[in-house]
Amino acid sequence: MTDASGADLNTGPAMNPHVTEFLRSFGRETPVDFGGRRADSPSALLSGAARRNKFRLSKVQNNHYVITGGRRVIGGFAVHLTSLPSAEALRASMSLPLAKRHLQLEGLPVPPGAHFDVDHLEKAIAHFKGLTKAAVVKPAASTHGAGSTTGITTEREFRDAWTAAASARRSDADADQRLIVEDHVEGLDVRAFVVGENVVAANARVPLFCIGDGSRTLREQVEEVSARRSAHPLFGKFDHDAWGYAIETGLPLDSRTEKDRVYQLSPGINMRAGGVTVDVTDHMGSALKDLAVAATWAIPGCKAAAVDLLLPDISSVEGATILDVDVQAGFATHHYPWIGSRRQVADALIKKMHENSRG
Template sequence: MAPRSAARPTATERFILDYVEPRRAQLRTWTGTLAHDVLIQRAAHRKSMTVKQISESNRVFFLSDVVVGGMDAVITSLVSHQARRISRSKQMTKRYLEASEVPTPKGKAINTTEFSRAVKYMKALGKPVAVKPSSGRTGKGITTNVTTETELRQAWAKAMAARSVTAETKYQMVMEAHHPGLDVRVFVVGQTVAGAVARVPFYIVGDGLTTVGGLADAEIERRSSNAYLAARQPEVTDEFLAPVGLTRASVVEAGKIQPLTPIADTVRGGGLAVDITDQLSDDIRDLAVDGLWSIPGLNAAAVDLLVPSLDSAEGAVALEVNPYANITEFHYPAYGEPRRVADAIMEHILERASR
């Protein structure tokens, strides 16, 4: 049975229905994939630069013996000290976005020990909230669409559990108004959008007969020819499915699009990156560029947006500006054209070095 729209589809469901499902047969089959830092170094070589390794994480780019840039772990010299400090906290990023009047969901940071304050804040907002660890850089520990105190308690525990051993002592929770929309990550370099992907959660289309486990296994099998996805396959167990209220034995009604994770997790949760660079409206592009520019001294980063529709920035918000973003999903999208973000970064490094 063909997938069909729910009575009131979410922006993500609509995108899957209108954009992803029709391309199902065109799943990309990447054979060899390169890591983030290797992509950047290859781009440097293509621009006739030499790359010298100074320490384990530190590299310098030379063009005819002149230092033009460098890389410290995954971030390049296009990122100012101030920008890197801001990016360590979601709450700080939010304040900079607000200072530049870039739309971002209303929210605040709350100490992990102040759960009762969190409950009060949720009631004061009077709408569903998203709960996130302030210092997280991946999607870890995030819960969206929290409406009750019980859900908030669970979300709080999940965010606490996501705390890494290396996390700074000032670990806070960011609570913000839940904002429905398609999860879009735009990589901006200078004033230009170098690539954009929509991030879609791992989903199946029910047939009214096959179990969720069976459909998920078939989807994982289908992706095995894609080297990028094959290296990031989730293990779909009952525990994996619990947050969406399903088990492997559940059966989903015919034609229903069923996400298997609450948010798109492209790292380990089976989420898909779908290239939408050419689909973004001009005002959404502007929103992403404005998001980057709100952070002083930031010349390259991923800007995460939630957009109700790809046709217009109306109702769209910027959630995060992340100079640590991994560029591989732009180079190896599950559907659509690969975008050479690494080349855009190196071109910009050269451009800035010449001033």
């Protein structure tokens, strides 16, 4: 028996098979223990990296900083936006249709889709009814990935998704206010952070989960995972009721877990809704890393960006789809992963600014 979202009411939500396979291989490590410390802000991470590289920081206003070395300006940053991207790259990060157009011109794989003004709902529904696959609806520009709904198969779901996407649009004057309708593509969601010619960090973004050990009850395993998440420097900032989610989706909390079964404990991958990350920097195939770099370079003047990918296989470029290239994406998750190695993205950004300043 399933509900309208496709969740199995007796055994819990059906996880994306690509995610399940990935977690069985890479999700068994114990989450990183940060010793109770809290996460540094993006500004603090960049400031620390600048000082480690012997550069001087000057605060201009609020969170805006200028970095100098001797008499030369190295660069600057405001929160996690640095001086590395061009004006065109910044425009593309505020308009997904523009970013996709740049990618398409380079022959790079993007999901089929169309964009619509927010008051053209009926036109968008007509487009949706012509699709042969489930749909995704999302804003052309949003904050923290809000407002995206996947796996839409009915008109009612589409209308609800349209309302959610419209409400999540960025309010910036230069943000694209349109909504996107795309074919739903299944895969593992990976964010690769590219600086210059290299992927300096990559995270698989997954729902909160546990893997059954065959001896404890699910309640016991959920309790352990929830405690670890609450203590995490970054994810612990965002409350998530894993018990409530398990009950809501019909998971048998008081039954012994099935050995090696992956249990989904959050509705999605967004860390504000319970999602976590697994560092995959050393597991990505070289062709996939080349694809991420090519996506960054497809945006004129883009010297550093987060590239969002959907992957059937973490080691192969076959079937890979590029979702977005974002120069405003946060990088703190790479410094504070749930599982795997910490990656010093801030240092890579500072060193790239210095390299550019030398011509």
